[in-house]
Amino acid sequence: MLFKDMNLHPSLLRCIADRGYTETTPVQDKTLAETLDGRDVAVQSQTGTGKTAAFLITLYENMLRGATQKWRSALIIVPTRELAVQIEGEARLLARHLKFRIGCFYGGVGYEQQEAQLRQGTEILIGTPGRLLDLSEKGLLKLKEVGYLVIDEADRMFDMGFLPDIKRLLQKMTAPRVRQSMLFSATLSRMSRKIALEYMHDPVFIELTPENLTVDTITQELYRVKSHIKPNLLLGILAKEKPANALIFVNMRHTAFKLAKKLELNGFSCRYLSGDLPQVKRLRIMEDFMEGKFPFLVATDVAARGLHIDDLEMVVNYDLPQDHENYVHRIGRTARAGKSGKAISFADEKFGEHLYPIEAFLKGRIPEKTATMDMYATDRSLEYEAQHKHDRSPDSPQRGGGYGGSQRGGGGGGADRNRGGRDRSGGAPRPKSPQGSGHGSGHGSGSSRGR
Ligand code: ADP
Ligand code: MG
Numbered sequence: 001m002l003f004k005d006m007n008l009h010p011s012l013l014r015c016i017a018d019r020g021y022t023e024t025t026p027v028q029d030k031t032l033a034e035t036l037d038g039r040d041v042a043v044q045s046q047t048g049t050g051k052t053a054a055f056l057i058t059l060y061e062n063m064l065r066g067a068t069q070k071w072r073s074a075l076i077i078v079p080t081r082e083l084a085v086q087i088e089g090e091a092r093l094l095a096r097h098l099k100f101r102i103g104c105f106y107g108g109v110g111y112e113q114q115e116a117q118l119r120q121g122t123e124i125l126i127g128t129p130g131r132l133l134d135l136s137e138k139g140l141l142k143l144k145e146v147g148y149l150v151i152d153e154a155d156r157m158f159d160m161g162f163l164p165d166i167k168r169l170l171q172k173m174t175a176p177r178v179r180q181s182m183l184f185s186a187t188l189s190r191m192s193r194k195i196a197l198e199y200m201h202d203p204v205f206i207e208l209t210p211e212n213l214t215v216d217t218i219t220q221e222l223y224r225v226k227s228h229i230k231p232n233l234l235l236g237i238l239a240k241e242k243p244a245n246a247l248i249f250v251n252m253r254h255t256a257f258k259l260a261k262k263l264e265l266n267g268f269s270c271r272y273l274s275g276d277l278p279q280v281k282r283l284r285i286m287e288d289f290m291e292g293k294f295p296f297l298v299a300t301d302v303a304a305r306g307l308h309i310d311d312l313e314m315v316v317n318y319d320l321p322q323d324h325e326n327y328v329h330r331i332g333r334t335a336r337a338g339k340s341g342k343a344i345s346f347a348d349e350k351f352g353e354h355l356y357p358i359e360a361f362l363k364g365r366i367p368e369k370t371a372t373m374d375m376y377a378t379d380r381s382l383e384y385e386a387q388h389k390h391d392r393s394p395d396s397p398q399r400g401g402g403y404g405g406s407q408r409g410g411g412g413g414g415a416d417r418n419r420g421g422r423d424r425s426g427g428a429p430r431p432k433s434p435q436g437s438g439h440g441s442g443h444g445s446g447s448s449r450g451r
Contacts (some may be wrong), residue, residue, distance in 0.1 A: 025050035060244025072147025108279025129165035154183035236377035265381035317345035
């Protein structure tokens with residue numbers, strides 16, 4: 001449907017046209033048909049299909065229509081800080097001619113600015129659970145005034161890492177029938193449905209192509225490979241296929257660091273992203289990658305959800321994800337908004353066992369390919385490491401997602417201890433710390449970490 005044929009507020013129509021959107025995507029069509037009437041929805045639609053604009057347009061239109069009353073705020077809860085920032089960007093673009101005040105609230109950075117923003121008044125609030133709870137406990141975020149609630153990446157928000165915080169947030173809000181609630185994800189787990197029924201008011205379940213969770217413009221390939229030669233296969237594939245860019249997923253923070261360093265030493269300009277990096281750096285790395293300032297990024301699951309990277313050609317599951325749903329989300333970083341892309345996965349002796357639940361979830365097999373000898377490339381970083389073997393602490397992550405040259409710095413220790421090194425940051429789990437602490441502007445330290 002054409003946006004201009006919809007009965008939307010003229011200012012909002014101008015914003016949508018300026019953003020370059022003329023026609024609704026299928027998920028926008030189906031969602032708006034319910035939400036503009038005020039219904040609650042739980043929406044499942046493939047990655048890259050335009051779910052963000054579906055909820056933003058709903059919020060703006062419904063809030064504009066209610067403008068004669070006192071505006072009630074809208075709260076958008078997301079799992080990672082990077083996604084919060086990205087949604088804030090889209091929210092601002094789509095509100096160019098509207099008077100909404102938009103704010104972004106996430107952990108790892110100081111409180112002052114966010115608190116000041118809340119004091120001034122904010123109608124559209126986007127944030128990660130831990131920080132939102134903190135701000136609500138300080139009395140600055142008025143959850144009772146939330147008239148519209150969006151939970152993006154809903155199934156991730158309802159897994160064990162986030163659920164306690166989400167429930168606390170929901171319990172502080174008004175009853176479901178006096179607000180409009182919306183859930184979105186590319187995968188809606190049974191848990192999401194249960195919570196939807198519990199915390200929403202008579203929700204409509206909208207499911208687009210639930211039988212096909214992944215976009216068919218993603219070419220998927222699976223290689224069975226022993227873990228010690230995975231670097232060689234990856235180097236060979238990058239050399240042969242020459243993708244302009246690639247996002248490479250690993251399961252552990254230390255693998256992210258090590259693999260990025262390896263790629264860099266082999267001549268592939270690369271950085272890494274994991275939850276233990278200082279927040280300001282995390283955001284800068286993501287931003288630089290999105291702007292094409294460097295072509296290869298090795299990341300943990302902090303980058304699996306929701307992020308829209310224009311023209312990302314390849315996703316590599318260097319490690320198969322432990323969480324089967326994350327396979328869908330990880331590969332969904334490519335082939336967005338109708339484009340095509342490639343997703344290559346390695347099944348090794350360590351993470352290969354995750355393949356069965358992934359394929360059961362996909363209800364299909366990932367096409368398997370055999371890696372012939374000529375596909376493996378020599379790992380030149382080994383020479384470098386042999387030459388520098390007398391350097392101190394060669395594998396200590398340097399703060400900042402970079403390496404290049406000598407590996408001093410030694411910081412970042414202990415990061416991998418958390419849950420066996422699996423990176424679940426982006427807001428959860430919240431460290432238990434006394435409320436009210438964490439004032440000040442320390443980045444990524446103390447009790448504000450992970451919030
Ligand atoms: P999802 O949340 O479903 O994974 P996003 O909301 O991130 O997807 O949108 C994916 C891409 O599609 C973004 O680049 C967005 O700007 C673009 N997009 C969204 N809606 C439209 C539309 N109606 N017309 C054209 N492009 C759109
Ligand atoms: Mg999204």
